[in-house]
Amino acid sequence: MDSNKKFLNGTLNTIVLALLRDNGRMYGYEICQKTKEATNNQINLTEGAIYPTLHRLEKEGLLFSTKEKVNGRVRKYYHVNQSSIKEVNSQINLLAQFVGNLRTLLKPSL
Amino acid sequence: MNSDHTTNRISDLLRLAGFKDKHTVEELTDHYLSHIENEVKLGVNSQQAVRETFQDIANLDSSQFKVKKNLPANRWILLCVFLLTTLGFFFLQSNSTKEKLNTPSNTPTPLALQINNEPPNGAPILQNTLDITSDFGMRMHPYTKSRKHHRGIDIRAKIGTPVIATGTGKVIETGFKKKPGKYIIIQHEEGFTTKFYHLSEIAVEENEEIKKGQIIGKVGNSGLSMMPHLHYEILKDEIPVNPKEYLEP
Numbered sequence: 001m002d003s004n005k006k007f008l009n010g011t012l013n014t015i016v017l018a019l020l021r022d023n024g025r026m027y028g029y030e031i032c033q034k035t036k037e038a039t040n041n042q043i044n045l046t047e048g049a050i051y052p053t054l055h056r057l058e059k060e061g062l063l064f065s066t067k068e069k070v071n072g073r074v075r076k077y078y079h080v081n082q083s084s085i086k087e088v089n090s091q092i093n094l095l096a097q098f099v100g101n102l103r104t105l106l107k108p109s110l
Numbered sequence: 111m112n113s114d115h116t117t118n119r120i121s122d123l124l125r126l127a128g129f130k131d132k133h134t135v136e137e138l139t140d141h142y143l144s145h146i147e148n149e150v151k152l153g154v155n156s157q158q159a160v161r162e163t164f165q166d167i168a169n170l171d172s173s174q175f176k177v178k179k180n181l182p183a184n185r186w187i188l189l190c191v192f193l194l195t196t197l198g199f200f201f202l203q204s205n206s207t208k209e210k211l212n213t214p215s216n217t218p219t220p221l222a223l224q225i226n227n228e229p230p231n232g233a234p235i236l237q238n239t240l241d242i243t244s245d246f247g248m249r250m251h252p253y254t255k256s257r258k259h260h261r262g263i264d265i266r267a268k269i270g271t272p273v274i275a276t277g278t279g280k281v282i283e284t285g286f287k288k289k290p291g292k293y294i295i296i297q298h299e300e301g302f303t304t305k306f307y308h309l310s311e312i313a314v315e316e317n318e319e320i321k322k323g324q325i326i327g328k329v330g331n332s333g334l335s336m337m338p339h340l341h342y343e344i345l346k347d348e349i350p351v352n353p354k355e356y357l358e359p
């Protein structure tokens with residue numbers, strides 16, 4: 001799991017953006033669960049990873065948030081800011097491209 | 111599960127863990143309640159889910175949650191100029207600065223814990239000055255080299271130094287285990303528990319009622335210990351709190 005953490009450092013922003021772009025609004029815990037399910041429990045996002053990332057992306061204007069009452073408590077939902085969708089898309093595409101390149105490079109040793 | 115009680119307890123624990131921003135506390139409270147609900151849905155006993163979640167929160171490192179701002183280039187230049195002009199000042203004061211930097215970062219005062227009339231307090235050994243060699247909180251484990259939450263403090267002392275009870279209470283457990291070595295666990299009022307590890311001698315028995323200041327054993331080097339010291343823990347409702355906050359009577 002720790003090796004995952006090392007790789008997540010530079011890519012978590014983009015992963016979060018991609019999840020939000022494709023799933024609409026999501027809240028923090030939902031993002032953690034979704035990631036866990038999609039990766040077969042391989043990637044387990046901690047609170048210390050996901051929330052600072054969400055807060056930073058919100059500060060940078062790529063995301064915005066809304067609050068809702070759920071089960072008697074407040075839940076914060078995040079959405080991709082449509083005015084930044086171009087930048088979001090290009091970030092996601094760049095990472096996808098990079099991952100493709102990595103795959104090609106690593107293939108011989110696999 | 112009393113959900114209101116759980117909600118409040120989670121928020122309290124988050125504040126104790128150092129989260130000051132109201133919105134972050136609110137968001138993380140929802141996170142942990144969602145987690146408990148999910149665990150229960152998966153068939154975990156709700157009390158167990160709550161207990162484990164409390165433990166998770168107690169182990170949180172709130173400093174990880176600070177959002178670092180990216181400074182624009184011109185700000186960096188200003189910052190460098192500022193640093194250079196203040197360097198001389200710091201150079202003169204370097205000794206005192208070093209001392210300040212070495213003291214552990216301020217943990218928030220556990221307000222919720224102070225309203226209780228008499229939590230365990232004072233030094234756990236009979237010695238003039240306490241040589242604390244390892245603080246409460248995240249640290250590098252001396253053996254395994256992994257980052258781990260240290261549930262108490264380590265106080266260096268000679269083998270045989272008397273260990274005393276820091277509050278009135280009842281001995282609920284004594285014995286020997288591989289990691290703690292010879293150990294004593296004392297239960298106090300208001301949900302407080304104290305633990306003493308690596309002893310060379312145990313001077314009390316299970317179920318014995320003891321008074322604050324009573325000698326309960328002697329410092330040793332038993333269990334997973336690299337040098338003679340006392341590992342001392344204070345727990346409030348099963349959750350470790352920083353004993354340093356309680357060393358002053």
Ligand SMILES: [Zn+2]
Nearest residue numbers: 262263264341
């Ligand atoms: Zn220790």
